[in-house]
Amino acid sequence: MNVLLSRKDAMRLLIISELVLRKETNQRDIARKFNLTPQAISEHFKELVDEGYIRVIHKGFYEVTEKGTEWLTKNLFDLHIFSEELIKKLYSKSIVAIASGDIKEDDRISYWYQDGFIYAKKNKTGNGIALTSASDGEDVLIKPLEGFEPPKKGEIIVVKVPDIGEGGSRKINYGEFSKLIKDNPKKIVVAIGVEALVACRKIRVEPIFFGSKEVCIEASHHGAGVIAVCTESLLDNLLVSLVDEGLNFKIVSFNLNA
Known part of the structure; x- marks a missing residue:
């Protein structure tokens, strides 16, 4: 980070950068841009030529040498690493x-x-x-600028679906099931088990299926409501996880035999 600690190196970086970006630029243009006197900019250019960072093309015009390019690349990379870390630190608080x-x-x-x-x-x-x-x-x-109220845990409604051996998706009252979905349009719908997936698809709802239990838990922690449609044989595993996470839930059944 020496380039930020030395005024000479900082100006050297600016001049070489200008010559790389604008090949037709000259001493006068650069002096005007950085509000330097002709004498001051001339001294900077003389040092850069003497040290092999730039060379004269014709009077007043210069190009960057390989040595100058290597010096610029190294210092820009150091600046990039520094600024990237700083931005991440600032954004982490945003x-x-x-x-x-x-x-x-x-x-x-x-x-x-x-x-x-x-x-x-x-x-x-x-x-x-x-x-x-x-x-x-x-x-x-x-x-x-100040704290704000964290989200309340999202409501979880668990819908039981019979296992395939008990009739599976064929044993659902789809009128009541569909009404639940329509009455809760902002809730995330997840399906745990194939029978539950098919039940959702029968009312033209495509639920989250893969990773559905994890989605249910994370969404609730963030304050989102969830309708978890779950095959009955997988219900205990889901409920244990919800209890362990301290999440509240209610269980409903639309079984035609209920």
């Missing part, structure tokens, strides 16, 4: 939310949990600052 309405960078905003996600909207007395601009529904990066 939150990504979904914009509710249009938001501009530096707007004061309020952010909150809803249905398992964090939302943000403009609010002059809010609890955060927008670090990026976003249109309604877009992702927005926010800087928290």
Whole structure:
């Protein structure tokens, strides 16, 4: 990181970078850009030529040598590593939310949990600052200014489906099952067991199937409601996991024989 500690090296990096980016640039252009006097920029160029970092093409115009390219590459890489670590550190204290309405960078905003996600909207007395601009529904990066209420655990409704030996998906009252889904449009639907998967598909719902138990648990911890459609022989395993995680649930059955 010597390039940040030495004014000479910092200016050297800027000059070489300009020559790489703009091959037709000259001393006068660079002096004007960095607000340097002709005498000062001339001294910098003289040192760069003497040390082999640049060479003269014709009067006032220069190109970067291989030595200069290697020096620039090394120092830019060091700067990249430094800035990347710094950005990660800063962003680790930030939150990504979904914009509710249009938001501009530096707007004061309020952010909150809803249905398992964090939302943000403009609010002059809010609890955060927008670090990026976003249109309604877009992702927005926010800087928290104060704490906010963590999400309550999402409601879990467990729907029992008979095992195939007891009739499987054929033994479901689909009128009641369909009504439950329609009455809870924001709840995530997961299916545990093939019989449960088929039951969902019969009412034209494609549930989360692979990793469904883990999704159920994680979604509830984030405040999202879940309808867990579960084959009866797999029910005990699911309930043990929910109890271990401290999650509340209720069990319903739409068995035609119930």
